[in-house]
Amino acid sequence: MNREKLINRTSSYHHQLHRGLGTKISVAPGRVNLMGEHTDYNDGFVLPTAIDFFTCVCGSLKEGSNVSITALDFDNEVDHFDLQDDILPHDDDIWKNYIRGAFYFLKMEGYSLGGCALTISGTIPKGTGLSSSASLEIAVLNTLSELFGLSLDNLKMAQIGQKIENEFVGLSCGIMDQLSSACGIEGQALQIDCRNFKITNITIPTSLSLMIVNSNIKRQLTTSAYNDRRRECQQAAEFMGAKSLRDITEKTFLSQKNCMPELLARRAEHIITENARVIKMATALRKTNIEEISSIMADSHTSMKNLFEISTPEIDILVNIISKFINVSGGVRMTGGGFGGCVVALLPASSVEGVRQQIQSQYPYQTGLKACIYLNQPTRGVETVQGIFS
Numbered sequence: 001m002n003r004e005k006l007i008n009r010t011s012s013y014h015h016q017l018h019r020g021l022g023t024k025i026s027v028a029p030g031r032v033n034l035m036g037e038h039t040d041y042n043d044g045f046v047l048p049t050a051i052d053f054f055t056c057v058c059g060s061l062k063e064g065s066n067v068s069i070t071a072l073d074f075d076n077e078v079d080h081f082d083l084q085d086d087i088l089p090h091d092d093d094i095w096k097n098y099i100r101g102a103f104y105f106l107k108m109e110g111y112s113l114g115g116c117a118l119t120i121s122g123t124i125p126k127g128t129g130l131s132s133s134a135s136l137e138i139a140v141l142n143t144l145s146e147l148f149g150l151s152l153d154n155l156k157m158a159q160i161g162q163k164i165e166n167e168f169v170g171l172s173c174g175i176m177d178q179l180s181s182a183c184g185i186e187g188q189a190l191q192i193d194c195r196n197f198k199i200t201n202i203t204i205p206t207s208l209s210l211m212i213v214n215s216n217i218k219r220q221l222t223t224s225a226y227n228d229r230r231r232e233c234q235q236a237a238e239f240m241g242a243k244s245l246r247d248i249t250e251k252t253f254l255s256q257k258n259c260m261p262e263l264l265a266r267r268a269e270h271i272i273t274e275n276a277r278v279i280k281m282a283t284a285l286r287k288t289n290i291e292e293i294s295s296i297m298a299d300s301h302t303s304m305k306n307l308f309e310i311s312t313p314e315i316d317i318l319v320n321i322i323s324k325f326i327n328v329s330g331g332v333r334m335t336g337g338g339f340g341g342c343v344v345a346l347l348p349a350s351s352v353e354g355v356r357q358q359i360q361s362q363y364p365y366q367t368g369l370k371a372c373i374y375l376n377q378p379t380r381g382v383e384t385v386q387g388i389f390s
């Protein structure tokens with residue numbers, strides 16, 4: 001389903017349910033990261049792009065202080081709460097917490113809210129590391145900002161989104177996903193400095209297709225393993241007397257490496273070299289230096305596999321199948337938080353069909369799983385749009 005159809009579907013359902021006047025509608029994209037994995041919470045650099053999979057949120061004002069939310073993708077399941085009561089996380093239905101969290105933090109920060117009804121639907125494959133949750137947070141926050149005149153800017157929405165994850169959902173993530181969904185630009189990757197949130201646009205060469213392959217691995221214990229990595233990075237930084245790994249140069253690291261616990265040294269080495277790869281990748285993209293792109297992406301994957309230990313055998317198989325086919329005419333690596341999810345490839349359009357065939361014939365044979373292949377466009381960030389009834 002494309003963006004247009006998603007907006008029509010969500011807004012016509014919303015109209016049937018609420019016949020709301022002055023309905024506000026937001027659409028926020030997912031993201032794929034091209035370089036810089038787990039560097040965001042180390043105050044480092046990332047290079048994501050927003051992609052043309054979206055979450056759409058329609059909202060209408062209601063009398064009183066009741067909030068009702070209908071999730072079209074969860075069999076029209078409804079969540080209700082009263083803004084005058086404490087807003088608490090739901091124990092089982094995790095989707096509800098991304099929205100409850102938005103109300104919770106806006107209320108905590110003193111924004112004036114009121115009763116409303118929201119209807120939500122999206123096209124981002126859930127739980128695959130393409131940021132369906134960040135795009136939900138950003139779309140909800142943008143709709144609430146429009147409904148209640150809160151004037152939240154993109155950075156503020158991203159920061160609240162990150163807080164929802166950290167303090168309401170329990171994932172100690174960085175800010176990359178939320179900033180990508182809020183600030184995406186058509187045709188561009190965003191080089192983000194996660195220390196000061198400065199964004200530099202990097203054009204993705206139009207000669208390269210953006211392919212994402214979903215391994216369809218059921219991700220397990222991802223939250224605890226992710227939070228472990230964050231803690232280990234913090235410990236490594238402290239060991240070297242720094243606030244974060246962003247502040248450690250390769251030279252300092254090499255001088256301290258052998259005194260550190262081996263596990264912490266491996267985690268630190270990934271982050272320090274991955275930060276450098278973001279800068280190199282941005283230059284390689286600018287110059288359309290495909291061989292360089294290929295080699296940086298390969299190094300990044302090896303680092304995630306061996307040093308940060310966030311890949312899986314199935315993801316490695318996908319990376320091998322693709323890299324064997326494209327060789328140095330493109331690049332491929334695992335993308336996102338890890339422990340399953342997707343790989344991302346930048347490859348010539350002429351290789352797309354061949355890669356597809358290789359994946360379809362080899363991946364099920366080697367893993368017993370079927371992969372899903374997506375071709376995406378680098379796209380723009382959250383927008384307020386018109387629906388068919390607004």
Ligand code: GLA
Pocket residue numbers: 033036037038039040041173174175176177336337338
């Ligand atoms: C998840 C987190 C991000 C980031 C990536 C890994 O997507 O939400 O903040 O840390 O993993 O790069």
